[in-house]
Amino acid sequence: xxxxxxxxxxxxxxxxxxxxxxxxxxxxxxxxxxxxxxxxxxxxxxxxxxxxxxxxxxxxxxxx
Numbered sequence: 001x002x003x004x005x006x007x008x009x010x011x012x013x014x015x016x017x018x019x020x021x022x023x024x025x026x027x028x029x030x031x032x033x034x035x036x037x038x039x040x041x042x043x044x045x046x047x048x049x050x051x052x053x054x055x056x057x058x059x060x061x062x063x064x
Contacts, residue, residue, distance in 0.1 A: 030041035 027041040031037065
């Protein structure tokens with residue numbers, strides 16, 4: 001492989017890793033701020049269209 005190809009793959013991997021870490025950081029903030037457990041917080045982050053009471057509560061707490 002060319003060095004340029006390897007560099008692009010490394011950058012893509014780091015971007016994906018950054019998004020995954022950001023998701024878990026947001027989930028942690030939701031756990032401490034909204035009183036949700038980690039599974040509920042990840043559920044809210046991944047399914048924002050969910051209309052469950054937990055989702056609405058967490059979204060309200062996070063946006064305040």
